[in-house]
Amino acid sequence: MALELKDIAYIAHLARLQLGAAEQSEALSRITNILSMIDQMQAVDTAGVEPLAHGFDASQRLRDDVVTETNQRDLLLKLAPSVDQGLFLVPKVLE
Amino acid sequence: MAWETVIGLEVHVQLATKSKLFSGSATTFGAEPNTQANVFDLALPGTLPVLNGEALRMAVKFGLAIGAHIGKKSVFDRKNYFYPDLPKGYQTSQLDHPIVGKGSLTITLDDGTSRTIGVTRAHLEEDAGKSLHELFPNDTGIDLNRAGTPLLEIVSEPELRSAKEAVAYLKKLHSLILYLGISDGDMSQGSMRCDANVSVRQQGDSKFGTRAEIKNINSFRFVEKAILIEAQRQIDILEDGGRIIQETRLYDPDRNETRSMRSKEVANDYRYFPEPDLLPVVIDDAFIAAVKTTLPELPDLKSQRFQSHYGLSDYDADVLSADRATADFFEVVANACGDAKLSANWVMGDLQSVLHKSELDIAHSPVSAHALAGLISRIKDNTISSKIAKTVFEAMINGEGSADTIIESKGLKQVTDSGAIEKLIDTIIAANPKQLEQYRSGQDKVFTFFVGQVMKESKGKANPAQVNDILLNKLKK
Structure with missing residues (x-):
């Protein structure tokens, strides 16, 4: 599948990246290279091989259902540029 | 032309864990904003998720209750989208390998017929925070207390054929999660939320029509109304020669209409990929067997037992077994007084109407199961008539003592001389x-x-x- 510049623009929009024309061309050639490497990998016969969900050969450790965190609101609100009434503020979101 | 409505439901159930899905923050409802949001929930750099074992057990418990395939190896994925109440920029969810696979739920309709509805899957995911748009003139306030709260998303097959069936399915699901104790099921607090996929087609067609997804319906009544009004909207368009577009719509209960949401946005493209911060979740037969031992007797089996053991009618057995606390209450009364039919009548009739009027649930009944059994025993042994029993019952509600005390002090003993x-x-x-x-x-x-x-x-x-x-x-x- 050959990518075009408009695909790059679409992916950049989804990722909220603002790319200039030169950056878009650069991204196109890099991603095209990655995809051709994937094409090469897909030529390998993987019949009978279980798909890998993670690079580590291990399984998820479980946590007990216990509350371990305490209220750190005052500290954490200090990290934000704008807060009021215990809330983080962002520019108005319109639905 | 006869139209048929086709409905599939996606129900989000908030699991009743003490802590969040991937962090040790509390999940208590109604806390002051952002007092239960910590470094993990705010997605500060360097924090890593660890799965809450109890949430996993609750999901497996649900899967066993609907006879579903349990995923022995389930995988978490990132669902990517940007919104201010989602600090990570993705929701951790499960796409291709959910913890619960295909199962089914049997619903009973008002006319007594039952249907089995397929459940496609149920998967674990985290909730987002809450955006408060109305509080400030130029800003949106963000409360991240809810961010990371564990949800079980239960997806039905598109097998429901009317708004009434959708409500019956939802009520059955509600009853089941309360039985299992995996959620408080409180719809007014958002513990159970429902999205409905609705389409219409000509009766007899084998192909589905184009569907609209109605978001965030938060009561049984609204589910029914939203589906009815949406199906009618689609029928009107098609009968005028129009075409349905696949889109997300919002139900507005005040105007009783659905309207388009996010119409300008490109189609959702969440670019799912496996969550590298979490390893595959592997459970063995022993884990599943251990969860199985915690399963209570479920509503369908309980209803059958109420019919065979106590000789109750279909209807009485279904009503009493729909709610676990009510079923337990009934059994205590019936066993203590020895008359199941009278017990059923009192629990479903006089007691239920008192509870309804005073907005109490049966766990807080002003008359205990043993006290009610005491009253019914006096009807049975002819000490009082059924009519006088109602007077005694009222006095019991008012806290005037046991049935025997009231009968004695008010001289209500039946004259049999x-x-x-x-x-x-x-x-x-x-x-x-x-x-x-x-x-x-x-x-x-x-x-x-x-x-x-x-x-x-x-x-x-x-x-x-x-x-x-x-x-x-x-x-x-």
Whole structure:
């Protein structure tokens, strides 16, 4: 599948990246290279091989259902540029 | 033209864990904003998720209850989108390998027929925070207390065929999660939320029509109304020769309409990929077996047992078993007084209406199961009539003591002394010659007048069966 510049623009929009024309061309050639490497990998016969969900050969450790965190609101609100009434503020979101 | 509505439901159930899905923050409802949001929930750099074992057990418990395939190896994925109440920029969810696979749920409709509805899957995911748009003129306030709260998303097959079936499915699901104790199921607090995929097609068509997804419906009543109004909207468009577009719509209960959401945005493209911060979740047979031992007797089986063991009707057994606390209450009453049918009537009738009026659930009933059994026992042994029992019941609600205490102190004991009843009847017949005449000239209905007089004079205490017998005898003479 050959990518075009408009695909790059679409992916950049989804990722909220603002790319200039030169950056878009650069991204196109890099991603095209990655995809051709994937094409090469897909030529390998993987019949009978279980798909890998993670690079580590291990399984998820479980946590007990216990509350371990305490209220750190005052500290954490200090990290934000704008807060009021215990809330983080962002520019108005319109639905 | 006959139209058929096709509905599939996606239900989000908030799991009743103490801590969040991937962090040790508390999940208590109604806390001050951002007091339960910590470094993990805010997605500060360097923090890593660790799965809450209890949430996993609850999901497996649900899967076992609907006879589903349990995913022994399930995988978390990132669902990517940007919104201010989602600090990570992705929701951790499960796409291709959910913890719960195909299962089914049997629903019973008002006309008594039942249908089995397929459940496609159920997967674990985290909730987002809350955006407050109305609080500030130029800003949106963000409360991240809810961010990371564990949800089980339960997806049905598109097998529901009417708004009523959708409601029945939702009620069944609600009853089940309360039985399992995996959620408080409180819809008003968002513990159970529902999205409905609705489409219409000509009756007999094998292909589905284009569907619209109605978001965030938060009560049983709104589900029914939203589906009805959306199906009608689609039918109107199609009958005018139009075409349905696949889109997300929002139900507005105030105007009883659905309207398009996010219409300008490109189609959702979440670019899912496996979550590298979490390893695959592997569970073995022993894990599943251990969860299985925690399963309670479920509503369908309980209903069958209520019919076979207590001889209750289909209807009574279904109503009583729909709610676990009610079913338990009924069993205590029935076993203590030995009359299941009377117990069922009292629990579903007088008690339920008192609870409804005072907005109490049965766990907080002002009359305990043993106290109610005490009252029913007095009806059974003829100490009081059913009618007087209602008076005693009211006194019990008012906290005036046990049935026996009230019967004693108010002198409500039924008169079963036939001599006394006879004497009373003689007096009444003598005082009403006109009615006697009417009765004897063939007006049978006058009989109830005499019964009424006797009951009134005895203040309801005369045994009704005896009154009937004696009165019939005397009037005939």
